[in-house]
Structures are given as C-alpha cells and as structure tokens.
Amino acid sequence: MKTLVVDHPLVAHKLTALRDEQTDSPTFRRLADELVTLLAYEATRDVKVVETTVNTPVASADGVRLARPAPLVVPILRAGLGMLDGMTRLLPTAEVGFLGMIRDEGTLKAQTYATRLPEDLSGRQCYVLDPMLATGGTLAAAVRLLFERGAEDVTAICLLAAPEGLAYMEKALADFAPVRVVTAALDERLNEHGYIVPGLGDAGDRLYGAV
Numbered sequence: 001m002k003t004l005v006v007d008h009p010l011v012a013h014k015l016t017a018l019r020d021e022q023t024d025s026p027t028f029r030r031l032a033d034e035l036v037t038l039l040a041y042e043a044t045r046d047v048k049v050v051e052t053t054v055n056t057p058v059a060s061a062d063g064v065r066l067a068r069p070a071p072l073v074v075p076i077l078r079a080g081l082g083m084l085d086g087m088t089r090l091l092p093t094a095e096v097g098f099l100g101m102i103r104d105e106g107t108l109k110a111q112t113y114a115t116r117l118p119e120d121l122s123g124r125q126c127y128v129l130d131p132m133l134a135t136g137g138t139l140a141a142a143v144r145l146l147f148e149r150g151a152e153d154v155t156a157i158c159l160l161a162a163p164e165g166l167a168y169m170e171k172a173l174a175d176f177a178p179v180r181v182v183t184a185a186l187d188e189r190l191n192e193h194g195y196i197v198p199g200l201g202d203a204g205d206r207l208y209g210a211v
Helices: 009-019 025-043 081-090 137-148 163-172 203-208
Strands: 002-005 049-055 060-066 072-077 098-103 110-116 125-129 153-158 179-183
Touching (some): 025 081, 072 081, 081 125, 137 163
Antiparallel strands (some): 049 060
C-alpha cells in the first residue's frame, strides 16, 4: 500500500482550521471542500488519459483527455458526502457511486447499510472518499468491495489518517492490488474509543451536526 501525506502550506493551513473546535459547521464544510480539492489534485496524478489533438485558433496541438471508462468517485456515507463537491470540481466527468457504511462503536467493525454502485467495475479507476482513516475497518471493507467488483485500481482520499488504520488496511487488503491513500496528515494514534489523536473530532457531526 502506498501512502501520500500531502505537504503543502495551504493544506496545513486549512487542516489547522478544521481541527479547531471553535470552527462552526458552515466554515468546516467550506474548508473540507477546499481541502479535498487540493488532495484530489495529488490523488489524480495517475488518472488514465489518452492522447488527442485539438485545433487552437493558431494551429493544431497535441494533448490528452481522460480515458474511458470514466473514473468512479465513491463517498462513504454520511461524512464522505462532505468531500464529494471538492472532488467532482476537479473531476466533473467522473461518475459517482455511494456506499452507506457505519462503524459499530462496540466492536469498531464496519457494517454496510446501503450500496449504489455498478455491478461490474472492470477497468475502472475508483476514488473513495472518507474523511477519517481511523481503525481502517470501514475503508478496508469499502475498498475490498470495489476490487471484488473488478476495479482496476483504488485510491482513498482522507482528511486524516492514523498509523493503526494504515496498518490494518495493509494487512486486510494484502490479497488485492496495491491501494493508494492520500491524506492531509498522519496523526499520532487512536485513543481507546477509536478516535484519531489529535484528530478533529467526529467529521460527520462537525459537517452536519450530531443526529
């Protein structure tokens, strides 16, 4: 598994504001949206393209366009929805699927409650959106499902990651193609409740309120 921690002053600046407990939900949503676009720039560095030629007002020019089939963006509900606009702003032609997954707070294991994905993902590049890579159970289950449906390669985009989550994913997905994780920061550890330390709290609650 490959992990990229994006080292950029704007990424660090926006992440610092996201961590601040005084940041309200509207500001948190805006900052998360902006941060995801910055992470997506790095995450799509290996997006598939094909060569093409266009006519400028002066002459013809060689270039590239995104290859088919289109990339698939998969936010994990509910918190992943807060990352969707930031991702599709950079990849407006991507298709979007949805995975509803929830972590059992007792066992810390992921449970799937909704799936809206193509049955056949053969040849597809997939980008999974999940703000917090904590224990790794939810994200690993989502990535496994994509590979089982034929996805060619999968990149996960997370605002934050914990070492324990990365280690779990590497072990849980050892039988599949390498997964790439792009994140704004690799934090210290998980606490006894499975939350990232120092983290930023519950991303879903901070995006949409506690429900």
